Amino acid sequence: MVRTKVVIVGAGFGGLAAARALRNTSASVVLIDRTNHHLFEPLLYQVATSVLTTGQIATPIRGILRRQKNTTVILGEVTGVDKDKKCVFLSDADRENVPIPYDYLVLATGVTQSYFGHNEFAQYAPGLKTLVDAVIVRNKVLQAFEQAEAEEDPSRHRDLLTFILVGAGPTGVEMAAALAVLVRTALKSEFRRIDPVTARILLVDMAPRILPTFSKDLSEAANKRLQDLGVEIRLGHSVDLIDADGIIVAGERIFSKTVIWTAGVAPSPAGKWLSADTDRAGRVRVQPDLTVPGHPEISVVGDTASLDQNGKPLPGVAQVALQQGRYAGKLIHSRIVGGPTPKPFKYFDKGNMAVVGKGFAVLQTGKIHLSGFLAWLAWAAVHLQFLATSSLRVTVFVQWVWTYVTGQRGSRLIVNDYGSNQGTRSADAPLGVTAASK
Ligand SMILES: Cc1cc2nc3c(=O)[nH]c(=O)nc-3n(C[C@H](O)[C@H](O)[C@H](O)COP(=O)(O)OP(=O)(O)OC[C@H]3O[C@@H](n4cnc5c(N)ncnc54)[C@H](O)[C@@H]3O)c2cc1C
Numbered sequence: 232m233v234r235t236k237v238v239i240v241g242a243g244f245g246g247l248a249a250a251r252a253l254r255n256t257s258a259s260v261v262l263i264d265r266t267n268h269h270l271f272e273p274l275l276y277q278v279a280t281s282v283l284t285t286g287q288i289a290t291p292i293r294g295i296l297r298r299q300k301n302t303t304v305i306l307g308e309v310t311g312v313d314k315d316k317k318c319v320f321l322s323d324a325d326r327e328n329v330p331i332p333y334d335y336l337v338l339a340t341g342v343t344q345s346y347f348g349h350n351e352f353a354q355y356a357p358g359l360k361t362l363v364d365a366v367i368v369r370n371k372v373l374q375a376f377e378q379a380e381a382e383e384d385p386s387r388h389r390d391l392l393t394f395i396l397v398g399a400g401p402t403g404v405e406m407a408a409a410l411a412v413l414v415r416t417a418l419k420s421e422f423r424r425i426d427p428v429t430a431r432i433l434l435v436d437m438a439p440r441i442l443p444t445f446s447k448d449l450s451e452a453a454n455k456r457l458q459d460l461g462v463e464i465r466l467g468h469s470v471d472l473i474d475a476d477g478i479i480v481a482g483e484r485i486f487s488k489t490v491i492w493t494a495g496v497a498p499s500p501a502g503k504w505l506s507a508d509t510d511r512a513g514r515v516r517v518q519p520d521l522t523v524p525g526h527p528e529i530s531v532v533g534d535t536a537s538l539d540q541n542g543k544p545l546p547g548v549a550q551v552a553l554q555q556g557r558y559a560g561k562l563i564h565s566r567i568v569g570g571p572t573p574k575p576f577k578y579f580d581k582g583n584m585a586v587v588g589k590g591f592a593v594l595q596t597g598k599i600h601l602s603g604f605l606a607w608l609a610w611a612a613v614h615l616q617f618l619a620t621s622s623l624r625v626t627v628f629v630q631w632v633w634t635y636v637t638g639q640r641g642s643r644l645i646v647n648d649y650g651s652n653q654g655t656r657s658a659d660a661p662l663g664v665t666a667a668s669k
Pocket of ligand 1: 341342
């Protein structure tokens with residue numbers, strides 16, 4: 232019997248959910264990702280601020296699917312789609328543009344960092360989207376304290392101990408609060424020449440308020456909490472310049488050696504591969520059954536898809552991707568077995584959460600608006616529940632309890648490469664560039 236071949240590109244929340252929805256079917260599933268791991272992006276900031284290790288928020292994809300016999304995992308980057316020949320093109324370590332045929336295709340390739348047309352900012356302000364990004368940011372933050380401790384000239388401490396987050400959405404807010412807690416706990420008593428508590432942490436955004444996707448009262452609660460933690464908030468102005476000396480915002484130069492980009496994202500090139508209609512942000516406009524118009528065999532899910540519900544576009548959050556991935560898997564199964572057509576996709580909004588430092592979160596679900604410790608407990612429970620494996624749930628839970636009680640962190644390692652007679656290459660330097668040659 233010839234088995235129907237389903238190719239899924241991307242093993243994030245959407246792609247993994249689609250693969251899992253096809254586990255008890257006759258389909259032969261090929262799941263392709265350019266990394267070998269499924270990443271739990273909502274906790275990236277905890278790696279960047281040393282709470283968790285990389286292995287606590289990412290799991291090998293083939294490990295997650297080891298019991299799913301109908302699914303083959305391929306490590307490689309998809310570079311295009313031929314809709315007529317029904318194949319995707321895959322490049323890996325030693326081959327380019329190898330065609331991989333499909334009967335059904337699910338594109339779940341997420342988003343990438345966007346500097347709103349200012350790609351020159353990228354070299355000074357790393358973003359937070361991948362595991363490598365998180366290690367780069369962690370290196371940068373920890374390195375700043377080390378440099379300040381080594382610096383005899385106290386007038387240079389101010390720049391080294393100023394940390395700027397550009398973008399006051401959930402990632403910027405969570406990161407700013409976590410940094411403020413880091414300097415008050417784990418780092419507090421370990422330095423002799425500097426006092427980490429004097430670090431200046433700034434959150435900058437052009438929007439009039441932080442957490443704009445939350446209600447006004449929750450945004451204000453988070454704002455107050457950040458101020459209590461000593462975070463400075465600058466709103467209403469976009470950043471004009473980011474360079475090696477810091478930023479310029481509203482005409483003012485703020486000196487800093489650590490600027491982190493927590494602002495924009497841009498969709499993957501899926502729209503271009505398909506030559507499909509996209510929204511203004513570049514996300515593929517899909518039909519209510521998540522397929523591409525004119526191509527019932529191609530579904531697009533998660534951050535890279537655009538679908539309106541109740542007159543508004545669905546947000547780029549994990550729940551949307553998970554529910555859409557599951558739906559796409561079920562739709563394909565139903566088509567393979569000739570079953571009834573599923574009802575159009577409907578997103579069930581379970582709510583929105585952001586954590587603002589130790590023991591404090593904001594939570595919005597329906598008419599419920601909650602801030603404080605209870606919201607934080609709910610945040611912790613939900614995040615544990617959605618980690619990919621039981622072993623991660625256990626280790627993350629134990630680490631959180633340990634960090635909560637002792638203030639100690641899971642990993643405060645600066646990971647540099649000391650190549651033989653090449654000087655030091657830090658994770659944030661491009662390959663082949665050593666610290667000595669920079
Ligand atoms: C720092 C951060 C914090 C977040 N916090 C929250 C939160 O608290 N709550 C929440 O709900 N959402 C949060 N999100 C958003 C959430 O993570 C995304 O909405 C979700 O991951 C989208 O799932 P996805 O499957 O569409 O894409 P992703 O999970 O991003 O997965 C895309 C996958 O596709 C792979 N891929 C991409 N291009 C290719 C290619 N060409 N070839 C092969 N593979 C490819 C990638 O490697 C990746 O594995 C956060 C995101 C970030 C970055």
